[in-house]
Amino acid sequence: MSFFTYCPNCKSTHFTFENNFRFQCHACDFVYYHNIAAAVAVIFTFEDSVLFTIRNVDPDKGKLDLPGGFIDPKETAEEAACREIKEELGITVAPNDLKYITTSPNDYLYKNVPYRTMDIFYECPLVSKTVSVTAKDEIQDLIWINRKQIDLEKIAFTSIRKVIESYYIY
Ligand SMILES: [Zn+2]
Incomplete structure (x- = not known):
């Protein structure tokens, strides 16, 4: 399964896109790497509590998330975190x-495009x-949410769940 129907260069349907990672058109030899996207997430803490956001958009609308987002071109990860906050x-x-x-790596399906991200976590x-x-x-x-009362099942993304479980749950 691919999220491309045609080669974006020559419109051929004769291509491979293994693991939605390396797109190669066998008609014109166009190659495109759907590389990992870098993103940041910020864990705000106050005493024994951690701040979560509740998502208002899909994927995972209504579930717990952290402030943050994708890093823009030419930004440092820290600049992206400060901008998103x-x-x-x-x-x-x-x-x-x-x-x-x-x-921590994550899968992020947005409008049927499967992005793979590398989420960079900061505490503040x-x-x-x-x-x-x-x-x-x-x-x-x-x-x-108090660190003793965090329900991992309510957290939207695998990457966040793993980091909260490893670093923030007593
Ligand atoms: Zn092509």
Whole structure:
């Protein structure tokens, strides 16, 4: 199964796209790599609690997520994290406020295109629980959850579930 029907260069249907990774047209020799996309996620903490967002868009609308998103071309991961936080929560965070935690791969199906991402995780302690949503189209709500009460089943993505389980669950 491929999300391309035709070669984008010559319109031939004579191509292979193994594992949705390396597209090769056998008519014109066009080659396209559907490479891993880099994304960032920020784990805000306050005392024993972690801040989750509730997704307002598919995939996994209604499930728990973290603030963050895809890294734009020419951005550093830290710049992307600060930009996404500003867009989603309206707060200003400096790159130095972010502590690198780990990376974790994820599958992200968006409008029938299977993206594979490498999610880069940062932690950022906050001095209060007062945060609100700016990007209401993307985020339904915010929820602080005590580290002892996090239900992994309610978390949208495998990458986030793994990192929360490994680093944040007592
Ligand atoms: Zn072609």
